Amino acid sequence: MKNLTEHLSQYAAYHRDRRNIATHFVGIPMIVLAVVTLLARPIFAELGGLPITPATLVFVGAMAFYLRLDLGLGLTMLVTMTAATWGGHQLAQHSTELWLGGGIGLFVVGWIIQFIGHWFEGKKPAFVDDLIGLLVGPLFVVTEVVFALGLRAPLREEIERRVGPTLIRDARPAPSV
Numbered sequence: 001m002k003n004l005t006e007h008l009s010q011y012a013a014y015h016r017d018r019r020n021i022a023t024h025f026v027g028i029p030m031i032v033l034a035v036v037t038l039l040a041r042p043i044f045a046e047l048g049g050l051p052i053t054p055a056t057l058v059f060v061g062a063m064a065f066y067l068r069l070d071l072g073l074g075l076t077m078l079v080t081m082t083a084a085t086w087g088g089h090q091l092a093q094h095s096t097e098l099w100l101g102g103g104i105g106l107f108v109v110g111w112i113i114q115f116i117g118h119w120f121e122g123k124k125p126a127f128v129d130d131l132i133g134l135l136v137g138p139l140f141v142v143t144e145v146v147f148a149l150g151l152r153a154p155l156r157e158e159i160e161r162r163v164g165p166t167l168i169r170d171a172r173p174a175p176s177v
Contacts, residue, residue, distance in 0.1 A: 004069040005155065008143060009162040011136045014118075014126040018166050021144060023117030028141050029084070030110030036088025037103035051089060059085045065135055073152075076142050 002010070015021055039055035046052065059081055066081075067074035092099050118125055126133035147156045 004073070005158055005162075007069065007132070007136050008140060008155070009159050010130065011126045011133055011140050012159050013163040014123050014133075015121065015140065016164055016166050017117075017121040018168050020117035020121040021166060023113050023120075024137065024141050025144075027110045027113035027117065028137050030106045030113070032081075032084050032138055033087055033091075034103050034106035034110060036085050037091045037099065037106065038088075040085075040089045040092030041099065053089070053092075055085055055088055055092075062135060066139060069139070073139065073143060073146070076146070077139060080138070080142060 015024065035058070036055045039058060040051075040053050043051040043053050050056070062081060063074070063078055066077040088103075091102050094102075114125060126136070143152070143155070146152050
């Protein structure tokens, strides 16, 4: 199995345009919340007052993946994914119309934002070539926040050594003269 640097470098190779990265700060949280919301029904059981749903099972699997890759980032993902899971379960407690409308709406709008970002990038989303990119995406966003805070510089430097720095480039073809 790939290590943290390998996963983030592979994902980052599809995300070097800062405008694309910026869209991920909006689109990925929307998609995560949508998936959790849509998977928050049915409730299979309760354990200590916590609902056991398909979302709960996905959460446990995702957390095992993140914590295995890196304890510090895994714990950060634990906080963010716990908040998303809680929010999704809250939304799922409402009427079927609100639950489905909210979940599907967040999912569709989140992906539209993602595809706009990839239009800027001029590249397809990473998950097209490797489905694990669907799990790495939220970690990528959290890691970008960590980098913006000036933390984990050696990791950022190694990723940039492998795939280059971020920049703003024009993904659209130049007009012909």
